[in-house]
Amino acid sequence: MKLEVSCTRAEADHQQILRCKESLNSNADSIEDISRLMALAGNEVRFKILFLLQKEFELCPCDFADILEMSVPAVSQHLRKMKDAKIIGARREGQTIFYHISKKNESFFAAILTNVQSKRKIA
Amino acid sequence: MKLEVSCTRAEADHQQILRCKESLNSNADSIEDISRLMALAGNEVRFKILFLLQKEFELCPCDFADILEMSVPAVSQHLRKMKDAKIIGARREGQTIFYHISKKNESFFAAILTNVQSKRKIA
DNA sequence: TAATTATTTAAGCAAATACTTAAATAAATA
């Protein structure tokens, strides 16, 4: 891949391009963090898990397996990804492990999940 | 995969499970829509494109190629995905095509992209 | 302590993703 300027159009605004590069650079960490969160929430199964956790506060892997009609290991692997990313947390009660949305990301996902309900009203 | 109830724990709240299933069902369309948006925005390159479009209003494929330091076809394929999903729109000016965030999703992404800046302040 | 139950982990595989390079469109200009 060429690393030179790819476009030679006269109208190209080089100040704008520089400004954009700097903006990406100074926000690099949070851009990476948030796009990672979005990628995790962008899987339909995980999005449903987050949607349900917001409504019910906490649920266990076998609840999810029942509700989503999928295997327990498949659910468990999704939960693990979100737990690794600190999107959700876990609490043990005997053999059962209850998952919940972590405090840290509660408001972020609340803002996104709001759109599920509002969109339904419109439709 | 077994389609039966996967978990036999006595404490399982069958009303809760039913309520969850119904909630997913009645919101199925918007859940699918929004998780699809999230998946598209969850790619770091596309997230950067949206971030830049929010700041600069409109940019062309070769601007993005310069700024993101990647090939024009690679950029173009990301733009196409977002255009197909109506996340962004396009306007032609001679040979140059300028992309912008579509009115429809402007506020949705604004809410998400806000977190980029605020997170930077905290850090 | 042995068996059962809930969950996780690991290996394997099919599908999806994101790039590459080359070719095709489309508009501007010589």
Add this chain to the structure above:
DNA sequence: TATTTATTTAAGTATTTGCTTAAATAATTA
């Protein structure tokens, strides 16, 4: 009209993802 420029499209490929099945942990109960 031929050439250049901006963009898109298409084919090929390596990587990632999300499932499956089987085995491993961990806690409860008989």
